[in-house]
Amino acid sequence: MSIITIILNIFLPPLAVFMKHGLGKAFFINVILTLIAWLPGVIHAFIVND
Structure with a gap:
């Protein structure tokens, strides 16, 4: 898991799930x-x- 994914998971969870x-x-x-x-x-x- 990259640092960008971790940051998105914390601040914008739907965007992180959408990207994956x-x-x-x-x-x-x-x-x-x-x-x-x-x-x-x-x-x-x-x-x-x-």
Whole structure:
């Protein structure tokens, strides 16, 4: 995982997931989690971008 991916995972989780997986199920799940609360979106981004 590059430093840019780590920074995006923290500050813009949906963008990080989009860059790795595109407009798929993982992206929309991450958007929902990020809108509900920021921390679940960050955790999901780190898990998905393993």
